[in-house]
Amino acid sequence: MAPRQPDHDPMLGRDGDPIRAALFARLSALADGDPERGPIRDRLITGHLPLAAHIAKCYAGRDSExxxxxxxxxxxxxxxxxxxxxxxxxxxxxxxxMTDAVRCHRREATRPQDAPSRADRGDARPAPVSRAMEATLAELDRRLLAAPVSGSLRTSHAGPRARTDQP
Incomplete structure (x- = not known):
């Protein structure tokens, strides 16, 4: 069998390191508004598009490629x-x-539509959950504080109805 001829951009793979390094060196040496930045940036992007296609194909399945x-x-x-x-x-x-971007896309695509996105959700909990958590924590705090106080007063946890040392 004859060896397969490379049909991809020579920039890909480790053989493209010198080309890539030279392009990034030129890109970093140019000022942000320099008109030469566009073609260099475009060359770097288009030279690595086959890699992006490969990563997309690896994650293809239920999602559209x-x-x-x-x-x-x-x-x-x-x-x-x-x-x-x-x-x-x-x-x-x-x-x-690229892998992170594809995974984020898949995560967002599989999220139920009525659920808030990660950006929308932030750290805030829905109001019913917050109220239930606050009530539960308040009840726990009350119980935890009641035990030492009632012990020092020699009363039951139920409240100071009657002292335990009375005849």
């Missing part, structure tokens, strides 16, 4: 924009970013 690909591409764009060449390896960073 197009939606997963869109999420993976969003993760790739965020990875290109946030990557710091001095701190990390881009492929590792991009794979984690």
């Amino acid at each position: 197009a939606e997963l690909l869109r999420s993976a591409c969003t993760g790739l764009i965020e990875a290109v924009d946030r990557f710091d060449p001095a701190e990390d390896d881009f492929l590792t960073f991009a794979i984690l970013s």
